[in-house]
Amino acid sequence: MTRRVFLSIMTAAGVSLLAAMLLILGMLQSAYTQRYRQQLRDEAAYAAAGLETGGTAFLAALPAGSGRITLIGADGTVLYDSIGTQDMENHSGRQEVQQALASGTGESSRYSATMGERTYNYALRLEDGRVLRVSAADFTLPEVLRSLAKPLLLIAVIVVLLSLFLALKLTRSIVRPINQLDPEHPDKAEIYPELSPLLDRLSSQSGQIDEQIRELRRKQQEFAAITENMQEGFLILDRDTNLLSYNTSALRLLGADDAVLGQSVLGLNSGSSFRDAVERSIAGEHYQRTMHHDGRYYQLIANPVHQEDGIIGAVLIILDVTEKDQRENQRREFTANVSHELKTPLTSISGFAEIIMSGLARPEDITHFATNIYAEAQRLITLVGDIIKLSQMDENSIPVEKEPVDLREIADFACERLSQAAAKKHITMAVHGSRETVSGVHQILEEMVLNLCDNAIKYNVEGGRVDITVSRDPRGAVFLSVADTGIGIPQSDRERVFERFYRVDKSHSKEIGGTGLGLSIVKHGAAYHGATLSLESELDKGTVITMTF
Incomplete structure (x- = not known):
C-alpha cells in the first residue's frame, strides 16, 4: 500500500511540477525574448549612430561580448562583419536585409551555419543605403532548460523525498486505525468516517461468524458425545489413510494405547484384516469382514466417502461381535x-x-x-x-407378579424335599441363618434353590454334607449359599457350568440323571431377580455357590 500511495503522490506531484514548469518557462521565454530582442534593436541603433560618426573603425572597437555586427552594401555585398568577411556570400537574399531595404528595418530568426546555432537577426537601413545588421543567439526553451538543469534536478529530488515522506505518513495514518481494529468488536474502534461502511460490514459478518462458530461447536460437542458413548469403534480417515477423527471405543477394540490425528491409521493395528479394510475402502470398495484380536471377534465395516465423483476418505465402524x-x-x-x-x-x-x-x-x-x-x-x-x-x-415374560419371598422358608422346603435323595447317599443336610425376605417369584426362587441343592447332592461323596445358609450383610444385601463337600469343579469348567446342558463329567451324566438345565435355570433366575452368582470350588473338597440379592 505504501508503494501505491507513493507512486500516486509522486505522479501527481510530477505532473503538477511539469505543467507548472512548462507554463513558467513559456512565460519566461516570451518575456525574455521580447526584452532580449529589444536590446538587440537598441544595440543596432547605437552601432548605426557610431558608424555615422566613426566609420567602420567604430564597429571594430566595440567590445567582444556584443552580438555579431555585419555591414551590408545596397547590392548585398558584405562590407564588414565582426566575425570576418572572407568567403562570405552575398546577403541580398536574406529576409532581414530585404525588409530593411524596403521599409527601413527587418528581422528574422534562423539557423546560422557561420555561428553554428539558431540566431535572431535585426537589420537597420542607414541613410546612405547600406544595411547594418546585428545577430545574436536566439533565446529558446532548450537553452532555458539547459541553464536550469541543476535547479530542476534539485527540485526533482526534493519532490521525490517529499512524496516518499508524505506517502509513509499518509499510509500510516490510513493503516493505523485498521491495524488497531478489534475483529471481535469492530464497532468500538475509533476510525475516520470513510471506514464506517467497512466496519458495519465487519460487525455484521463478525456476528454471523460467531453464530456459525457456536453452532459448529454445538454440533461438534453433540458429535463427540454421541461417538464417545458408542460401544462401537468409529474411525474417519482421509484418502492418504491419515486419521481425522476417532472415539475411545475404537482404541479399546483395536488394543491401541493412543492415536495421533494426522498420522496413518495403519499404525493402530497391524492385522491383515484391518489393513485390507482400510485399503479397500480408500480404493472405493465397501468392505465388511470379521477380525480376530486378543481372543475376541470384531466385525469391520468400511465405507468410502465420495465427494464430486472423487474419494476423499473412508469411515470405519468396529463392532465387538464376540458375544453374538x-x-x-x-x-x-x-x-x-x-x-x-x-x-x-x-x-x-x-x-x-x-x-x-x-x-x-x-x-x-x-x-x-x-x-x-x-x-x-x-x-x-x-x-x-x-x-x-x-x-x-430370557424374554422376561413370566406370568407371575413378584412378591415378598422368605428365603429361609424356601431353604427349609428344599432341605425337606430332598431329604430322601440325600439319605440314599448318607448325606447330611442343614439350614443356617436368619429369615430374610426378597422381592421375587416364589416358584422360580424355589426352583433355583432346589436345583442348587440337587446338584450338591448328586455331585457329593458318600456320607458328605450340604449346608444352606441365609444371611444379610450390614449394607443390606441378602445372601443364600449352598455349600457341599463333593468332588469339586475343575478350574477349566467353572465358567461353563451355568451353560445349558453343560456337564463337567459327561461319562456319568446318564447315571446322575437330570436334564442338564439346572444351573442354567439358576443363572437366568438370578438375572431375572437382579441377583449375582458367585462360585468357589476346590477339587475333592467341595463347592460353594452363593446368590446375592
Whole structure:
C-alpha cells in the first residue's frame, strides 16, 4: 500500500511540477525574448549612430561580448562583419536585409551555419543605403532548460523525498486505525468516517461468524458425545489413510494405547484384516469382514466417502461381535443338545411301545415296560418344562407378579424335599441363618434353590454334607449359599457350568440323571431377580455357590 500511495503522490506531484514548469518557462521565454530582442534593436541603433560618426573603425572597437555586427552594401555585398568577411556570400537574399531595404528595418530568426546555432537577426537601413545588421543567439526553451538543469534536478529530488515522506505518513495514518481494529468488536474502534461502511460490514459478518462458530461447536460437542458413548469403534480417515477423527471405543477394540490425528491409521493395528479394510475402502470398495484380536471377534465395516465423483476418505465402524458369536455357538449347541435330550427318551418310549404293540412282550413284563415309558415321558415333560422356564426368563415374560419371598422358608422346603435323595447317599443336610425376605417369584426362587441343592447332592461323596445358609450383610444385601463337600469343579469348567446342558463329567451324566438345565435355570433366575452368582470350588473338597440379592 505504501508503494501505491507513493507512486500516486509522486505522479501527481510530477505532473503538477511539469505543467507548472512548462507554463513558467513559456512565460519566461516570451518575456525574455521580447526584452532580449529589444536590446538587440537598441544595440543596432547605437552601432548605426557610431558608424555615422566613426566609420567602420567604430564597429571594430566595440567590445567582444556584443552580438555579431555585419555591414551590408545596397547590392548585398558584405562590407564588414565582426566575425570576418572572407568567403562570405552575398546577403541580398536574406529576409532581414530585404525588409530593411524596403521599409527601413527587418528581422528574422534562423539557423546560422557561420555561428553554428539558431540566431535572431535585426537589420537597420542607414541613410546612405547600406544595411547594418546585428545577430545574436536566439533565446529558446532548450537553452532555458539547459541553464536550469541543476535547479530542476534539485527540485526533482526534493519532490521525490517529499512524496516518499508524505506517502509513509499518509499510509500510516490510513493503516493505523485498521491495524488497531478489534475483529471481535469492530464497532468500538475509533476510525475516520470513510471506514464506517467497512466496519458495519465487519460487525455484521463478525456476528454471523460467531453464530456459525457456536453452532459448529454445538454440533461438534453433540458429535463427540454421541461417538464417545458408542460401544462401537468409529474411525474417519482421509484418502492418504491419515486419521481425522476417532472415539475411545475404537482404541479399546483395536488394543491401541493412543492415536495421533494426522498420522496413518495403519499404525493402530497391524492385522491383515484391518489393513485390507482400510485399503479397500480408500480404493472405493465397501468392505465388511470379521477380525480376530486378543481372543475376541470384531466385525469391520468400511465405507468410502465420495465427494464430486472423487474419494476423499473412508469411515470405519468396529463392532465387538464376540458375544453374538458365542450366542450363536450356544444356540447351535443348545439345539444339538435339545435334539439329543429329546431323542433319548423318545427312542426308549418308541422301543417299549413297539414291543408291546407287536405282542412280543410277556404279560408279566408289560408293567415294567409301562413304568419305563412313564419315567421317560416324565423326563420329557420335565425337560420341556425347564426349556419353557428358560425361554420365559430370557424374554422376561413370566406370568407371575413378584412378591415378598422368605428365603429361609424356601431353604427349609428344599432341605425337606430332598431329604430322601440325600439319605440314599448318607448325606447330611442343614439350614443356617436368619429369615430374610426378597422381592421375587416364589416358584422360580424355589426352583433355583432346589436345583442348587440337587446338584450338591448328586455331585457329593458318600456320607458328605450340604449346608444352606441365609444371611444379610450390614449394607443390606441378602445372601443364600449352598455349600457341599463333593468332588469339586475343575478350574477349566467353572465358567461353563451355568451353560445349558453343560456337564463337567459327561461319562456319568446318564447315571446322575437330570436334564442338564439346572444351573442354567439358576443363572437366568438370578438375572431375572437382579441377583449375582458367585462360585468357589476346590477339587475333592467341595463347592460353594452363593446368590446375592
